[in-house]
Amino acid sequence: MCGIIAYIGKNEAYPILIKGLQRLEYRGYDSAGIALMNGNLNIYKKKGKVQELVDFAKDRNISGTSGIGHTRWATHGKPDDTNAHPHTSGNGRLTLVHNGIIENYALIKQALENKGHTFKSQTDTEVLVHLIEEVQKQDNLPIEEAVRVALTRVVGAYAIVVLDRLDPDKLVAARKGSPLVLGIGDDEFFLASDGTPIVEHTKKVIYLADEHIATVHRDGHYEIRTIDNELHTPFVDELYMEIERMEKGGYDYFMLKEIYEQPTTIMDAMRGRINAEEGWAHLGGMGEHVDKIKNANRFIILGCGTSWHAGLIAEYLFEDLARISVEVEYASEFRYRHPVITDKDVVIAISQSGETADTYAALELAKKNGAFLYGIVNVVGSSIARLTDAGSYIHCGPEIGVASTKAFTAQVTLLTLMALQIGRERGTISDEYFHRLLTELENIPEKVGKVLNSNEKIKYIAGEIKDSPNAMYLGRGYNFPVALEGALKLKEISYIHAEGYPAAEMKHGPIALIDENMPVIVIATNKSLNDKIVSNIQEVKARKGIVIAIVTEGDHEISRIADYTIEIPDTEEPFTPLLSVIPLQLLSYHIAVMRGCNVDQPRNLAKSVTVE
Numbered sequence: 001m002c003g004i005i006a007y008i009g010k011n012e013a014y015p016i017l018i019k020g021l022q023r024l025e026y027r028g029y030d031s032a033g034i035a036l037m038n039g040n041l042n043i044y045k046k047k048g049k050v051q052e053l054v055d056f057a058k059d060r061n062i063s064g065t066s067g068i069g070h071t072r073w074a075t076h077g078k079p080d081d082t083n084a085h086p087h088t089s090g091n092g093r094l095t096l097v098h099n100g101i102i103e104n105y106a107l108i109k110q111a112l113e114n115k116g117h118t119f120k121s122q123t124d125t126e127v128l129v130h131l132i133e134e135v136q137k138q139d140n141l142p143i144e145e146a147v148r149v150a151l152t153r154v155v156g157a158y159a160i161v162v163l164d165r166l167d168p169d170k171l172v173a174a175r176k177g178s179p180l181v182l183g184i185g186d187d188e189f190f191l192a193s194d195g196t197p198i199v200e201h202t203k204k205v206i207y208l209a210d211e212h213i214a215t216v217h218r219d220g221h222y223e224i225r226t227i228d229n230e231l232h233t234p235f236v237d238e239l240y241m242e243i244e245r246m247e248k249g250g251y252d253y254f255m256l257k258e259i260y261e262q263p264t265t266i267m268d269a270m271r272g273r274i275n276a277e278e279g280w281a282h283l284g285g286m287g288e289h290v291d292k293i294k295n296a297n298r299f300i301i302l303g304c305g306t307s308w309h310a311g312l313i314a315e316y317l318f319e320d321l322a323r324i325s326v327e328v329e330y331a332s333e334f335r336y337r338h339p340v341i342t343d344k345d346v347v348i349a350i351s352q353s354g355e356t357a358d359t360y361a362a363l364e365l366a367k368k369n370g371a372f373l374y375g376i377v378n379v380v381g382s383s384i385a386r387l388t389d390a391g392s393y394i395h396c397g398p399e400i401g402v403a404s405t406k407a408f409t410a411q412v413t414l415l416t417l418m419a420l421q422i423g424r425e426r427g428t429i430s431d432e433y434f435h436r437l438l439t440e441l442e443n444i445p446e447k448v449g450k451v452l453n454s455n456e457k458i459k460y461i462a463g464e465i466k467d468s469p470n471a472m473y474l475g476r477g478y479n480f481p482v483a484l485e486g487a488l489k490l491k492e493i494s495y496i497h498a499e500g501y502p503a504a505e506m507k508h509g510p511i512a513l514i515d516e517n518m519p520v521i522v523i524a525t526n527k528s529l530n531d532k533i534v535s536n537i538q539e540v541k542a543r544k545g546i547v548i549a550i551v552t553e554g555d556h557e558i559s560r561i562a563d564y565t566i567e568i569p570d571t572e573e574p575f576t577p578l579l580s581v582i583p584l585q586l587l588s589y590h591i592a593v594m595r596g597c598n599v600d601q602p603r604n605l606a607k608s609v610t611v612e
Ligand code: G6P
Pocket: 304, 305, 306, 307, 350, 351, 352, 353, 354, 355, 356, 359, 402, 403, 404, 605, 606, 607, 608, 609
């Protein structure tokens, strides 16, 4: 949700800013802008993708060895050139980029207007830069001090970087609630919303903490203070990221590349955490907390979007394998209810980005009430990873396509390992079943590879249904959450209205929608419920619906009644989601491409949702 990049040093800032913005574009892509300092201050802003900005700046003065850049996902004010960041103060001295929301901006704006300030945009960000200007003017403060004092008056979330035209050899950055990483090079500094624009320049980073303000100087020194003006000695981390993972590597879209990476990413999620031959599954992150976790009164699983769907699958896994009672909650609902939480609860947060505002806030609430927090997160060093008491990274590398694919299967893999380990610890799985499951889990990456071989067939089916205005996804048991995920993938990237339902619920309403124009995608791979699924398919066929069935290899009964079938290899029932979701990812990908949609950057969406 908005990407920030900034640079100060001895090199030209422009190429660093533009490449950085392109890396961050997944966070928002409705407008982009940069400010470059080279004696003069040049600001270029453009509605649309970063490429529009590049085209606009092409013949203009782009020199300068410091600068700030921003790619926006609009919250306040429509996406246009004026509302794009950077924003400047009334006197033109300060320029600022911002990610987050200033909740009390209306009050501050009113007070500033009373003092004679006028505003060009409809953004909360412009209010913030005017506020800093006002504080700076009143007491003639250096910029870092003006930023600090101004921020004490702000309610909301922010990651900001500020440039002062009259103090051009420094940048001031601050964060609360929205992420900001400081990269330390040789006499140069980088600031960005995540490590992806920084990693090719330096591996030394500081993850700024909430209400910390960093001042970085062109001569290579830096200082971090808290909002209460206390000097802070930060921990310098090492950034681990493979640059190839951030390139498309010959694929048309990141999403397709990420779908194809899944045999590897599922393996990576398991690496060092399972050994079927020796008969163990072990998450290092549970470490000394394992007793606390296995004796939990219940698990509360929190997440949003696709991560919430992974949580729903985990409910089946933990109940089946570890016999622990589980509640899966939308973080956004949980935080605003009055949930009953005790210190005997273990809260599991699932988040690819580790920055989702609702998940973060729900965790804070749970922590306040004494629950133990466990994170299942992809982005190392992210806010959620740092807030939780313990956790495990899913290690699937940067996920850039806005629609989550490889993070989902890596999350489910990790949750499966967790359920197996806890089940074993609690003695709720028989030896024989435990070993069978371990052996089969190790086979899953190869089986995912086999499902990917059906790509051409899936593409053909996509062509047959691409013009339908609606689609329905049905599944039972472990595959009910997969139905939800399939429907989400389709609506996110192809803008086709899609609903996921437990197959048996169809007769309580959705069946009324079925006619000869309705594609119904049925995940029919549960051995335990096969007869019931066959009946559901018959019910759809009786109403002339078009049935696309995901079936287990060799299931001829369903193949005979469905219009199209896609086979997945046979596996243990708890692992079917890891295979059955793959055709659904490919199906929505091909439909979106055929409909001319921008698969990686679907309209109105952003990958990292740092606003409520
Ligand atoms: C956004 C993304 C989804 C993601 C959800 C939760 O809506 O577009 O792909 O599932 O946020 O994000 P998280 O980073 O917490 O998993």
